[in-house]
Amino acid sequence: MRTLLGMWQTVLDVVDAVESWLAGQSYWIQVVVLLAVLGPLCYLLAGLIDRAVDSVLAWHSRRDGAAR
Known part of the structure; x- marks a missing residue:
């Protein structure tokens, strides 16, 4: 059994092998891979931040919860 x-x-x-492979690719392949990874990651992170801010500010909002 492997240790931690x-x-x-x-x-x-x-991670080191993937980084070495990516560093050896041309600039345009690096850009495409970067956008393919960071685009969805940023979208999900923005959604999580939006939900967190919405839930925190819901405590201080005057709006009625049923009106949503």
Whole structure:
């Protein structure tokens, strides 16, 4: 059975291999991969931030909850 340190080392090795592969690609492939990864990630993060802010501000809002 693998130890926790061994599993983290495997994760780090995979990340390092992907980073090395990406660094060796042309600029336009890097841009496409970056947008393909960061686009959905930023969209999900913005949705989470929106929900968190909405739930925090709902305590201080004057609007009726049924009107939503």
